[in-house]
Amino acid sequence: MTSTATAHTNIALIKYWGKKDAILNLPTTSSLSLTLDKFYTTTTVSKNDSIDTLILNGQNVDARKIQNFLNILRDELGTFDQLTITSENHVPTSAGLASSASAFAALTAAVTRELALDLPNETLSRLARRGSGSASRSFYGHFAVWHEGIDDKSSFAESIAAPDMPIALVVAEVSSETKKVSSTEGMQRAMTSPDYSSWIQNSAKQFLDIQNAIITSDIEKIGYIAEKNALDMHALNLTARQQPFTYFTQETQQILAIVSDLRHKGILAFSTMDAGPNVKIITTLNEAPTIVNHLKKEMPHLKVQTAASGPGVTYD
Secondary structure, rough: EEEEEEEEEEEEEOOOOOEEEEEOOEOOOEEEEEEEEEEHHHHHHHOOOOOOOOEEEEEEEEOHHHHHHHHHHHHOOOOOEEEEEEEEEEEOOOOOHHHHHHHHHHHHHHHHHHHHOOHHHHHHHHHHOOOHHHHHHHOOOEEEOOOOOOOOOOOOEEEEEOOOOOOEEEEOOOOOOOOOOOHHHHHHOOOOOOOOHHHHHHHHHHHHHHHHHHHHOOHHHHHHHHHHHHHHHHHHOOOOOOOOOOOOHHHHHHHHHHHHHHHOOOOOOEEEOOOOOEEEEEOOOHHHHHHHHHHHHHHOOOOOEEEEEEOOOOEE
């Protein structure tokens, strides 16, 4: 018997950047995301008589991280057979496009379906959080919030009752190579910044403000808040007392400058970035083509895609 699930990646508009409990993946702040239709992971699980294995995009790969996560699920759900995990990842890996979010959400969904467990999304999101924090949000379409919580049970994601709106993300892919500083290591360094406590306080306010903007379908305000939150997050990396660093490249900075210039010309465009050099530009479906054309004109070799609001987890 096999079970298959598909989960879409999400982009945090209010960021998660730091853990108060590394073992449980409990974040220092609550976060808010938009699920994207363009990028997703489809995962199939089947029984394996010997050892947990991972086949990613047709290649056998190191399965240790997956094995550790499956053992967490066994502790939570009860012992189950060794599994072969076959995963097709339609998003660049480890480049700041949240590939781990869709990967662990799809895996959690497929495993629980294989075990014939009918669990609510809140429970699934809590389980997936142990593999990747951002995976908790990928069970939901459109907008989702991940509550930081105070313990394992209270740190989960849920959907926001948000109206439909023509929000779009123009994804400018600077690099699909594995980043030199992993998200886990980056968070640890950022938390040594003298500005970290202030960032937590500001993020809490932005978390509330952006929800109000979502309820009123104010995409411009959503973009403004998200851009400020993201740039402040990346500033922590530069001001870390322990090995300061940046994910920005020369191309990243060029894109950020282009976005700022477009906005001054009256085009709705705001930047956000996760842990990597790639830039996501918050805009509307109507204005996205203008941004794409401008980026291609200024940076002909840049890979650019437009994503709209995407669905939650689905099963085959």
